[in-house]
Amino acid sequence: MLRVNELSHAYGGGRWRGSAGSAAANVLQDVSFELEPGCCLGVLGASGAGKSTLGKIVLGLQRPSAGQVLFDGCDLYASRRRDIAGVRRNLQAVFQDCYSAVNPLMTAEAIIGEPLRNYERLSASELKRRTGELLERVGLSAADGSKRPSEFSGGQLQRVNIARAVALGPKLIVLDEPISSLDRVHQVLILDLLAELKASLGLSYLFITHDIQAAMALCDRAAVMDSGRIVYRTDDPSSLLEAKHETVQRLASAILPEHPALRVPWEG
Amino acid sequence: MPDRNVLEVRGLHVCANINGESVALLKSVDLTIGRGRILGLVGESGSGKSLTCGAVLRLLDGRGLDVRGDVVLNGEELTRLRKEPMRKIRGREIGCIMQNPMTAFTPVHTIGSQFIETLRTHSSLSKSEARDRAQTALAEMNLSDPSKVMKSYPHQLSGGMLQRIMIAISMCLRPSLLIADEPTTALDAVNQLQVLRQLDRLRTEHATSILLVSHDLGVIARLADDVAVMREGEIVEYAEVHELFDHPQHEYTRMLLEARFRGRKEGSPCFG
Numbered sequence: 285m286l287r288v289n290e291l292s293h294a295y296g297g298g299r300w301r302g303s304a305g306s307a308a309a310n311v312l313q314d315v316s317f318e319l320e321p322g323c324c325l326g327v328l329g330a331s332g333a334g335k336s337t338l339g340k341i342v343l344g345l346q347r348p349s350a351g352q353v354l355f356d357g358c359d360l361y362a363s364r365r366r367d368i369a370g371v372r373r374n375l376q377a378v379f380q381d382c383y384s385a386v387n388p389l390m391t392a393e394a395i396i397g398e399p400l401r402n403y404e405r406l407s408a409s410e411l412k413r414r415t416g417e418l419l420e421r422v423g424l425s426a427a428d429g430s431k432r433p434s435e436f437s438g439g440q441l442q443r444v445n446i447a448r449a450v451a452l453g454p455k456l457i458v459l460d461e462p463i464s465s466l467d468r469v470h471q472v473l474i475l476d477l478l479a480e481l482k483a484s485l486g487l488s489y490l491f492i493t494h495d496i497q498a499a500m501a502l503c504d505r506a507a508v509m510d511s512g513r514i515v516y517r518t519d520d521p522s523s524l525l526e527a528k529h530e531t532v533q534r535l536a537s538a539i540l541p542e543h544p545a546l547r548v549p550w551e552g
Numbered sequence: 553m554p555d556r557n558v559l560e561v562r563g564l565h566v567c568a569n570i571n572g573e574s575v576a577l578l579k580s581v582d583l584t585i586g587r588g589r590i591l592g593l594v595g596e597s598g599s600g601k602s603l604t605c606g607a608v609l610r611l612l613d614g615r616g617l618d619v620r621g622d623v624v625l626n627g628e629e630l631t632r633l634r635k636e637p638m639r640k641i642r643g644r645e646i647g648c649i650m651q652n653p654m655t656a657f658t659p660v661h662t663i664g665s666q667f668i669e670t671l672r673t674h675s676s677l678s679k680s681e682a683r684d685r686a687q688t689a690l691a692e693m694n695l696s697d698p699s700k701v702m703k704s705y706p707h708q709l710s711g712g713m714l715q716r717i718m719i720a721i722s723m724c725l726r727p728s729l730l731i732a733d734e735p736t737t738a739l740d741a742v743n744q745l746q747v748l749r750q751l752d753r754l755r756t757e758h759a760t761s762i763l764l765v766s767h768d769l770g771v772i773a774r775l776a777d778d779v780a781v782m783r784e785g786e787i788v789e790y791a792e793v794h795e796l797f798d799h800p801q802h803e804y805t806r807m808l809l810e811a812r813f814r815g816r817k818e819g820s821p822c823f824g
Contacts (some may be wrong), residue, residue: 313665331710437595465737467596469768469811476814494740500814536709538768542812544793547774550749 285488286342286456291351293337293512301460311337312348313512321455324489325502326521328496328535335492342490343377344368355456373403376449377411380461382441385434392419393429396447398498403452418447422477425476439470443477451480460492474500496524496535508532554717556627556762558728561586564607564621566600566785574618578785581621585729585778588751588759590751590792592776594808600785601765605731608763609646610638622730626728644674647722647760651734653714657706663717675726689720693750712743719750726758732766748775769808773797781805 289457293312298393311334318361319325329335342353344360353360358371369527379385386395396415416426422443422551433441442462448455461472481504482485493499502519508516510531524534541547566578578600585591593601606612608623610630623630625645630638650656657666665688690698693716706714715735722730732751736744752775754760764776772779778795781789781804787800800806807818
């Protein structure tokens with residue numbers, strides 16, 4: 285379904301140089317992977333590893349310096365606009381900052397209804413019924429449709445973002461740190477929702493995160509990135525804590541204790 | 553004389569006037585932090601954690617909020633201080649680290665000039681002495697190439713680096729109290745651990761007391777000595793950290809402690 289071939293990307297090397305004389309920095313180098321329907325691939329790494337750039341390129345938002353992104357056989361950066369339009373509805377996203385991902389002046393109903401208005405011809409009453417259903421699908425109530433972003437908590441607004449992402453029945457959702465700004469209680473609830481939607485709607489996820497525990501809870505497969513490269517892959521994310529690779533161990537050692545009695549001395 | 557508490561907050565009330573109606577945002581908050589101790593303040597967003605910090609720093613003045621209660625720092629009552637002495641206390645006696653390090657620095661000046669300016673505002677150091685202090689403090693923060701960091705602008709550095717620079721400033725000024733409001737929330741796990749480690753250094757080396765606000769119980773479990781749990785403007789539980797994790801009293805605390813990721817269900821459809 286999704287195939288990423290030898291993707292490389294450098295910022296600053298293009299037409300618009302950030303500052304004179306600055307060398308192009310390689311943020312992605314030779315990244316390749318495949319993603320099957322109904323599968324969740326975790327992309328792990330510390331900040332600056334290139335995870336979000338990869339997410340943007342997969343979404344068709346950032347043309348890579350080299351390499352291909354094939355979605356259902358359509359090359360996102362070498363196809364005609366018309367062909368890509370059909371692919372776009374199957375490709376959705378949920379980002380970390382739920383507040384900046386929505387127009388603060390729009391109601392939840394309008395936010396969730398936007399992709400439906402863009403792709404489907406629905407009557408006003410039909411649109412209202414569909415957005416109401418979507419709100420209930422993600423654990424809110426149809427009455428929340430008239431609220432604006434500022435009236436929701438972070439966790440609730442992330443549910444609105446998820447409802448918008450699933451509105452068109454997409455095949456793949458890129459989840460870029462979708463739970464990182466939430467407290468643990470809400471992180472767990474949102475992750476449960478994502479797992480449930482994936483199972484019932486047959487969704488695929490590209491789950492970008494620095495949280496190894498969250499990745500272990502949701503992903504079927506995982507790729508760990510460091511300095512723009514995939515340095516470790518596994519088909520069994522539950523084994524990540526035992527991985528011998530240095531980058532994975534560094535992420536694993538950053539997990540905080542669950543109880544003060546489990547404090548360990550600082551390393552080094 | 554026995555060690556006096558560094559911070560004592562008693563009966564802190566904050567009320568907002570919304571459409572002619574008085575709405576209580578903080579309802580009688582009491583906190584005490586001993587010398588070199590770390591008090592964790594946990595609670596969901598909107599529970600009043602940041603408002604408590606703002607009230608201690610007296611940053612709520614002039615916001616149309618009605619603030620009552622006592623805030624005593626090293627025996628000195630802050631709520632009745634005039635503006636100028638209070639300005640001297642911020643930075644010198646109370647250090648501050650906020651959640652978003654990008655907005656804590658001025659984008660148009662280098663880190664070095666902001667670091668040196670801050671040091672010289674609160675001490676009688678000469679410019680070159682301040683520069684030396686700054687470089688040493690940055691090197692101790694595990695920041696490689698401190699002289700390059702000094703010449704950098706905030707946008708050229710990562711969030712984790714900026715938070716460690718903030719702590720480095722506190723290391724030089726040695727305030728008796730540091731208010732760290734969600735200092736690692738915007739950071740990834742690896743950077744988070746480094747920042748927590750440096751906060752611990754600040755408290756062990758300079759006996760700085762820390763008010764550590766976080767919604768992450770992992771951060772609290774790693775660092776705090778005591779914990780206050782807030783909900784809807786009130787402190788609903790207050791205990792020594794082991795006691796809190798072993799015998800949580802309040803239902804909300806128990807809910808926080810029980811929130812864990814469940815393992816993945818086996819046999820999920822992943823066609824290959």
